[in-house]
Amino acid sequence: MLGGAYSQIPAIKKAREMGYFVIVCDSNNKSPGQKYANQFFNISTTDKESVLKLAKSLNIDGIVCYKADSGASTVAYVAEQLDLPSNPYDSIMILTNKDLFRRFQKDNGFNVPRAIGYQTLDEAKADFHNFNMPVMIKPVDSAGSLGVSKIDTHELLEEKVSYALAFSKVKRFIIEEYIENHGPHVGGDGFSVDGKLVFRCFSNEKFSEGYSNPFLSIIASWPYIMPESIQNKIHAEIDRLLNLLNMKTCAYNFDIRIDENENVYLIEVAPRNGGDWNPNAIKYATGVDLIEYTLKAALGEDCSDLSVVEPEGYWATYVINSKVNGIFKGIKFHSDIKTNIVEYDLFVNPGDKIYELNSAYEKVGIMILNFSTFEEMEEKMENISKLIKLEIESV
Missing domain, CATH: 3.30.470.20 (ATP-grasp fold, B domain)
Incomplete structure (x- = not known):
C-alpha cells in the first residue's frame, strides 16, 4: 500500500481486517498509517524503480495507492512489470496528467473547455488572447487544488503561472476556460x-x-x-x-x-x-x-x-x-x-x-x-x- 497518511489509514485498517499482510511505503518515516501495517518501508510512493525493486523482493500479490493521485502511476507501472492486476500504465498517465487528459478528450469527441498545456510563460503569453475569460491555470500533475488559480485578466498571468509551476513536478501547467456550473x-x-x-x-x-x-x-x-x-x-x-x-x-x-x-x-x-x-x-x-x-x-x-x-x-x-x-x-x-x-x-x-x-x-x-x-x-x-x-x- 503506497502511502500511510491519516487519510489512507481506513484502507490499511480494512486490509488488515480482511486478513491481508499489509506493507506500507511512505517517504515520511513518521507517517501515522505505518503503525497499522505489518511492515513499513521508508520509500517515496512516486519512486517507481525503488517500489518495483521492493515489490519484487517481497513477492507481493497486489499493490494499491488509496486516495492519492501521486502513487497511481507507480501502481500501474509496478503491476505491469510484475503481471499483477491493475490498469494500463499509459491510461493512468492520461488520467493523472491534466494536459494529456484534455488532449485525449478533445481527440475523442468529449465536451472539453479550450485547454492547452505549456512549459513556459512566454508560450502562454503568445496564446493568451485566444482564450475567453475567465480561465483556470493549473499544474498538470498536482492534486488537492495545489497551485490552482482562476483569472480574468492577462495582468495576473505571470504571477499565477509561477504559482502553478511551483507545484508541478514535471514543470508544466495548463490554461483552460472556466465552465460555469448548472446545478451543484x-x-x-x-x-x-x-x-x-x-x-x-x-x-x-x-x-x-x-x-x-x-x-x-x-x-x-x-x-x-x-x-x-x-x-x-x-x-x-x-x-x-x-x-x-x-x-x-x-x-x-x-x-x-x-x-x-x-x-x-x-x-x-x-x-x-x-x-x-x-x-x-x-x-x-x-x-x-x-x-x-x-x-x-x-x-x-x-x-x-x-x-x-x-x-x-x-x-x-x-x-x-x-x-x-x-x-x-x-x-x-x-x-x-x-x-x-x-x-x-x-x-x-x-x-x-x-x-x-x-x-x-x-x-x-x-x-x-x-x-x-x-x-x-x-x-x-x-x-x-x-x-x-x-x-x-x-x-
Whole structure:
C-alpha cells in the first residue's frame, strides 16, 4: 500500500481486517498509517524503480495507492512489470496528467473547455488572447487544488503561472476556460469491473469560497440532486471514457461540471478512491464498501457482484478547517448539530499549530453527518461554520 497518511489509514485498517499482510511505503518515516501495517518501508510512493525493486523482493500479490493521485502511476507501472492486476500504465498517465487528459478528450469527441498545456510563460503569453475569460491555470500533475488559480485578466498571468509551476513536478501547467456550473458541482466515487462502470454515487460538492484558496472541496452531500436523466448522461460519458482507455477493475473519484445546456464536462476522473471519507459516507448511504472492492480488485478477486445502489437518507461530509493560523485548543459543537454527527476524527491535538486552509495539508479533521430531511441538511451545512467552532489561540 503506497502511502500511510491519516487519510489512507481506513484502507490499511480494512486490509488488515480482511486478513491481508499489509506493507506500507511512505517517504515520511513518521507517517501515522505505518503503525497499522505489518511492515513499513521508508520509500517515496512516486519512486517507481525503488517500489518495483521492493515489490519484487517481497513477492507481493497486489499493490494499491488509496486516495492519492501521486502513487497511481507507480501502481500501474509496478503491476505491469510484475503481471499483477491493475490498469494500463499509459491510461493512468492520461488520467493523472491534466494536459494529456484534455488532449485525449478533445481527440475523442468529449465536451472539453479550450485547454492547452505549456512549459513556459512566454508560450502562454503568445496564446493568451485566444482564450475567453475567465480561465483556470493549473499544474498538470498536482492534486488537492495545489497551485490552482482562476483569472480574468492577462495582468495576473505571470504571477499565477509561477504559482502553478511551483507545484508541478514535471514543470508544466495548463490554461483552460472556466465552465460555469448548472446545478451543484459533481463529486463522488465510482467503480468499474472489466472496464464497465458498474457503480457510481455522485455527490453535491461545495468549495472553500471566501478562503485564500477557493477551490478546495470542503462539503460533499448525498443524494445528488440533479434529475436521473442527467445522472444517466454523466454515467454514459464516464463509461465511454473508461472503454476508450481500456480500463479494468478500479475505483474512481469524480470532478465533473454540467453547463446550462446540460453538457457534461469530465474535469477529472481520478483512478482512485475519493478523499475526505467519501467511501465511508457512501458506505453509510448505500451499504457498498468501496474500500473492500478496491482491495479485492488489486488482488484479482471477483468484484462482479457490484452494481449501482441508490443512496438512502441524507448524508454529508465536512472538512473541519480553520480560516486563521494559531494554536489549536479544542472544538465546540452547537447543540443543533450534535445529533447529526455520525463520526469525526481530528488530525491535530491540543497545542498543535494549525493553519488557514489553503491546501489538502491544512485540514484539521473530517466528519460524517446524517440528517432527517434534505432541507435540514441544506440549512445546517450552509451554516456549518457557525455550528462547529474551533478554539484557537493567536500566535
